[in-house]
Amino acid sequence: MYKTLIIGKSPSQHGDKVGRLIYFFTSLLLITFILLIAYNILNEHETEKSKITESKVILNVLAFSDLVNSISKKEFYEFEYEEFTYNVTVIQSNNMSIAISKNGLLSIYLENKGDKKNI
């Protein structure tokens, strides 16, 4: 059935070298395509797996308390825009930060501090 789908006729029906070559390359193309799809599916699965856990570190209560305190923040930003006053408070941030300009442009950053807090 596949043979008919690919080139319409089986190699024996062609009976020449050209026909055999066409059959061979088309089959090779199909196999490569299937392998590519399989690779993509597997790769996606690997990425999804990586989101679950990155590291498992053993901490004592004191070290954990330091980590919690480093994530808890109280940063204030205030600006005025037309009839509104905006008050922005950063409550928590872990390896991320923000900046707000005087006219209210918010920028969000990812950070690589490289210190102990950046676990």
Next chain:
Amino acid sequence: MIKKIYEDFKWIIYGHKLKNFPERFKGSIEPKSKIEIYKAYLPMVFTKPGFFKVIIVSSKELTFNIVLTSPSDEIKIKEMVPKLAPILEVEFNTTRPQICKVKLPKYSLYIKVEVKLNPERLKPFHVIDKPWFIDVEVKKGIESILQRIDNPKIREVFIRRWGGKNVTVITIYVNNKGNKTLTILDWGNYDVYVFDIYKEKLVGYCGVKALVMKPFRINVEPGQQKPLIDLVMEYENKCLYINGHKCSSKLEPGKYILKINLNTKPFITVTMVVVFKLPER
């Protein structure tokens, strides 16, 4: 030594959605540096007064095992949980009470945004909030209403009640700026709330409740404008009347917020600034 980090994860957002926030981060971050992942004008994101929360977390999580040396350690951990709510997950192992498992996103950001009206910047009859298909018109006197009334008996009622009086008429129109016919179902009921602009406290209310079984159907073609409701405001001896109904009996002159809720489908709310002045002598 600080290493370059390569990351590939999804973003999860709780609370107020940030428009055009990327779904995923895939890239590397150089040591002791930061990468901008999002940029937006907050006045375009938060357009109304109120309190908003935005929690951004990465799908990539960190897991810790915390060694508990005494029962007081468990209490300390439990005390810390609210500090990192809602991103922190703590699991106390009953079979191994000396260890507890903690999970938190590798990247997280939790911000609170409070948008407040600045009374000093608000001009009289400034419309703070309204649906896109609504227009608000404010006129002194009832002339604008009389122009739209053909029935002589109704005209007479209006003239007898408000003719020559110092009244302000707020007219709410349906203005179809879209390209499809707009249908409004109107049950004829409305509620008007008056708020103190500085204390944001309710200082007045009036409304009309009518038992309408079959709502009025208003079809507005694209580019067409149709009046929906007229509110005649009368401020006299520190009393506020809307369409003849007492809204507040003691209202000092000044700026107020007027919130008009119409019992329609789609639901229509108009929030605007009003100023009441004592009559000039």
